[in-house]
Amino acid sequence: MTAIDSALQPAHGTAPDHHAKPQGIGRWLFATNHKDIGSLYLWFAFSMFIFGGVLALCIRAELFRPGLQFWQPELFNQFTTLHGLIMVFGAIMPAFTGLANWMLPLMIGAPDMAFARMNNWSFWLLPPAALLLLLISFAVPGGAAAAGWTLYAPLSTQMGMGMDLTIFAIHIMGVSSIMGSINIIVTILNLRAPGMTMMKMPMFAWASLITAYLIIAVMPVLAGVVTMVLTDRHFGTHFFNAAGGGDPVLYQHIFWFFGHPEVYIMALPAFGIVSHIIPTFSRKPLFGYTSMVYATSSIAILSFMVWAHHMFTTGMPATAQLFFMYATMLIAVPTGVKVFNWIGTMWQGSMSFETPMLFAIGFICLFTVGGLSGVTLSIAAIDIQLQDTYYVVAHFHYVLVAGALFSLFAAVYYWFPKMTGRMYSEFWGRFHFWWSLLWFNVTFFPMHFLGLAGMPRRIPDYNMQFTDFNTLASVGAFCFGLGQLIFFANMLHSLRHGRPAAARPWEGADTLEWQIATPAPYHSFVEAPDLEVGENGRIDAMHGGKHH
Amino acid sequence: MRPLRALAAVLAAFFGVRRGRAANVDRQLRFADLIAAAIILVALFVGGLLLLVSWLTAP
Ligand code: HEM
Ligand SMILES: [Cu+2]
Numbered sequence: 001m002t003a004i005d006s007a008l009q010p011a012h013g014t015a016p017d018h019h020a021k022p023q024g025i026g027r028w029l030f031a032t033n034h035k036d037i038g039s040l041y042l043w044f045a046f047s048m049f050i051f052g053g054v055l056a057l058c059i060r061a062e063l064f065r066p067g068l069q070f071w072q073p074e075l076f077n078q079f080t081t082l083h084g085l086i087m088v089f090g091a092i093m094p095a096f097t098g099l100a101n102w103m104l105p106l107m108i109g110a111p112d113m114a115f116a117r118m119n120n121w122s123f124w125l126l127p128p129a130a131l132l133l134l135l136i137s138f139a140v141p142g143g144a145a146a147a148g149w150t151l152y153a154p155l156s157t158q159m160g161m162g163m164d165l166t167i168f169a170i171h172i173m174g175v176s177s178i179m180g181s182i183n184i185i186v187t188i189l190n191l192r193a194p195g196m197t198m199m200k201m202p203m204f205a206w207a208s209l210i211t212a213y214l215i216i217a218v219m220p221v222l223a224g225v226v227t228m229v230l231t232d233r234h235f236g237t238h239f240f241n242a243a244g245g246g247d248p249v250l251y252q253h254i255f256w257f258f259g260h261p262e263v264y265i266m267a268l269p270a271f272g273i274v275s276h277i278i279p280t281f282s283r284k285p286l287f288g289y290t291s292m293v294y295a296t297s298s299i300a301i302l303s304f305m306v307w308a309h310h311m312f313t314t315g316m317p318a319t320a321q322l323f324f325m326y327a328t329m330l331i332a333v334p335t336g337v338k339v340f341n342w343i344g345t346m347w348q349g350s351m352s353f354e355t356p357m358l359f360a361i362g363f364i365c366l367f368t369v370g371g372l373s374g375v376t377l378s379i380a381a382i383d384i385q386l387q388d389t390y391y392v393v394a395h396f397h398y399v400l401v402a403g404a405l406f407s408l409f410a411a412v413y414y415w416f417p418k419m420t421g422r423m424y425s426e427f428w429g430r431f432h433f434w435w436s437l438l439w440f441n442v443t444f445f446p447m448h449f450l451g452l453a454g455m456p457r458r459i460p461d462y463n464m465q466f467t468d469f470n471t472l473a474s475v476g477a478f479c480f481g482l483g484q485l486i487f488f489a490n491m492l493h494s495l496r497h498g499r500p501a502a503a504r505p506w507e508g509a510d511t512l513e514w515q516i517a518t519p520a521p522y523h524s525f526v527e528a529p530d531l532e533v534g535e536n537g538r539i540d541a542m543h544g545g546k547h548h
Numbered sequence: 549m550r551p552l553r554a555l556a557a558v559l560a561a562f563f564g565v566r567r568g569r570a571a572n573v574d575r576q577l578r579f580a581d582l583i584a585a586a587i588i589l590v591a592l593f594v595g596g597l598l599l600l601v602s603w604l605t606a607p
Contacts, residue, residue: 199575290571294557295564301590302562322601334564 021522031123032116033522034101035419040123041098042412044130046488048090049405051134053481055083060443060477062460063470076460077146078162082133084149085166088266089173090130092404096269097122097180099411100208102419104184106513107202107537109193109525109545114186122179129172137165148458150259153240153251157232164233167226174219181212193512193545195531199293202511202537203286206293207272210300214265217304218258225254249314256307264303266400268296270367270407271338274360276511277410278342279536281357282349283508288341289535295334302331312383321380328378332371339368354506355429359410362437363403370398373448388458391451397444406436409487416491417505421519422498428490435483442476511537521547553577554585562589 021027031037058079062070071079101119105112113119137144142160145151156163188209192201229251231237238244240251271292279286286292308316308324316324342364351357373395377383386392409432416424446469451457455466462470504514512531516524529545557574560566566574 199571288565290568290574291560291564291566294561294566294571298558298561298564301586302593305590305594318605319598319601322604323597326597326601334562337564 029124030120032112032120034105034113034116034119035520035522037113037119037123038098038100038102039419041094041101041126044123044126045091045095045098048086048094048130050484052083052086052091053484055079055086057477057481059083060474063462064474065471066462066464066467068461071460073460074143074146077148077458078138078144080458081145081148081151082137085133085145085170086130087400088149088262089170090126090133092266092400092408093177094126095408096208096211096266096404097177097184099273099408099415100180100184100204100269103415103513104187104205104208105191106418106516106520106524107511108188108191108196108205109512109529109531110187110191111523111525111528113183114191115183118179119183122176122183125172125176125179129169129176132165132169132172137162137169140165150252150255151226151229152255153229153232153248156229156251157240164230167230170226171223174223177215178219181215184208184212185216193525193528193531195533196512196537197533199290200533200535200537202272203275203289203292203296204269204272205537206296207268207275210296211265211268214261214268214300214303218261218265221254222258222262225251225258228254249311252311252314253308256310257304259310260307261300261303263396263399264300266404268300270363270404271296273407273411273414274342274363275536276509277356277360277414278345278364280414280506280508280510281354281360282346282351284345284349285534285538286341286536287344287347288337292338292341295337299331299334302327302334306331309378309383312380313387325378325380329375332375332378335371339364339371354413355424355426355433356410356414358430358433359406359413362433363406363410366398366402366406366437366440370395370403373398386451388456389451390447390455390457393457394444394447394451397447401444402440409433409436412491414506415513416494417501418513418518418520420495420498421501422494423501423505424494424498425490428486432483432487432490435486436480439476439480439483443473443480444476446470446472510539512539512542515539515542516545516547523548550577551581551585554581555589557582558585558589562593 022030027036028040031040058071059076062068062076101113104110133144140161142162144162145156145166146159147155147163151163151166188201188205228237228239232239232241232246238246240246240248242248275286275292306324306328308320309328312321312324373391377386377392377395413424413429416422450466450469450473453466455462501518503516503518505518506514513520524547525545526548527544527546530543531539532541534540553573554577556570557566557577560570
């Protein structure tokens with residue numbers, strides 16, 4: 001609406017009252033502005049990150065030494081399950097959607113997201129889902145879901161009503177992320193400013209677009225499989241009940257058909273972000289932009305063909321094991337090429353190491369470690385030893401924490417000036433990076449050794465010989481957690497008291513969002529600009545375009 | 549000629565590397581050709597892998 005009325009305004013007219021920023025709680029409850037909704041998503045994701053982090057610390061406290069210290073095993077299992085679910089569906093995914101909301105319209109020259117009201121709804125579905133998962137489900141008889149975030153049958157077909165609440169929460173979050181994705185796709189396909197062609201647009205837009213398609217393809221699969229669990233639980237079906245002619249392994253096939261593309265849903269946007277930050281701080285264009293676009297799309301397609309690498313121990317025929325093993329190894333090729341492209345971008349660049357760049361380089365190094373352990377795990381003969389050990393926990397935290405989470409930190413530091421009009425504290429930003437890098441590795445690197453030595457995951461107690469590494473990991477986890485408070489304090493303080501930021505605080509930044517005022521005007525690009533664009537969204541010239 | 553070019557583009561995507569010059573030519577490809585090429589190549593990829601692994605595990 002706003003975009004349309006304001007386009008009808010006389011060219012130099014000041015914005016009339018009804019265009020002023022809405023005030024008070026209504027601004028957030030009825031938000032349709034992509035920046036407000038983006039902020040809501042980001043704050044929501046951050047609070048979920050804190051909740052999930054507290055659960056992780058509950059886990060690590062128990063594992064500080066052998067024996068049962070704090071929690072009964074049932075409660076411990078609820079902690080692991082909810083930690084995983086909350087981090088994946090509450091923290092990482094909404095954070096990427098929030099960034100897409102904030103930045104996509106600015107990067108492609110659109111006035112807002114395509115469906116502004118649906119955007120409001122896709123955000124406001126999340127808090128109730130989080131309430132169901134977090135608060136209510138711990139309070140119901142039997143406690144929260146305790147089957148692990150994978151919710152494998154037959155564990156999930158037993159259990160109390162905490163499982164039903166979780167299933168319901170997953171349905172709601174699925175609907176939310178599908179609506180968010182529809183918005184992203186339509187915005188990118190239809191609202192690009194003249195000149196911003198597909199093969200020129202920023203990598204972050206490409207990554208968001210492809211991720212959105214993945215979400216639309218696999219969230220219904222997840223919704224379907226948890227619904228089958230629900231009907232098994234309450235309506236007398238036997239999908240996963242062997243006694244009734246069903247098959248629990250079927251659950252795993254369906255779940256991982258969702259689950260593997262899901263890991264790319266959490267990785268591709270990270271690739272997109274890094275593909276802006278590395279060029280900016282290397283003061284060089286992205287090396288191999290076209291290759292990146294091609295590789296991202298083919299990774300997305302191939303990610304549907306590798307799901308059973310999570311199931312090597314279920315007794316598959318050797319033929320199937322080899323198939324999924326080779327397919328998994330092959331998909332690592334385009335991913336590896338990306339790493340080379342980022343390195344090629346940095347090669348002979350005039351680099352500087354501000355906080356976003358530090359996190360982006362940290363991402364590249366540590367994501368590669370996670371990728372390496374991933375390829376190791378894809379070897380069926382090795383996975384049969386390592387499946388369900390701490391080696392796997394180490395692997396996926398390298399790709400999720402040092403991958404997805406670090407890229408999110410990088411993005412927030414990078415775009416913070418554009419979002420708020422102020423600079424964050426560079427000192428505390430760098431401190432946050434080095435602190436996180438150190439303690440992340442102290443926490444998770446020893447888990448490789450624990451796994452190789454045979455320590456199973458999802459257990460509250462362990463044998464004596466695992467004590468040292470577990471103690472180390474627990475100390476690391478608490479220090480890592482503390483470091484995130486530094487981030488929080490830095491953001492809060494800089495929001496009010498940071499030094500005012502220039503329109504283009506990063507010398508090498510050349511995409512569209514840096515061409516407009518800082519902080520980004522509440523209604524940006526109410527009239528589309530005419531653009532001359534180079535690869536990866538580099539703006540060579542901009543004519544017209546109006547904001548207020 | 550064009551279908552062949554679409555196949556080459558999709559193959560390059562599987563590998564993850566495409567030269568800038570080749571990519572400029574790709575821009576003239578039709579979307580339908582690309583989709584068809586992708587479907588064919590994915591089928592070949594799966595089929596080829598299946599053949600390979602069944603040959604490897606044959607008694
Ligand atoms: C402060 C950072 C974090 C710490 C210390 C931490 C620690 C842990 C621990 C101890 C486990 C349990 C392993 C087990 O017993 O099986 C776990 C599981 C898990 N974590 Fe984290 N984690 C952190 C951040 C994250 C983030 C950011 C994500 C997601 C993006 C994540 C995703 C998961 C998942 C999916 C599981 C598996 C849950 C399950 O077994 O069902 N974690 N984490
Ligand atoms: Cu996988």
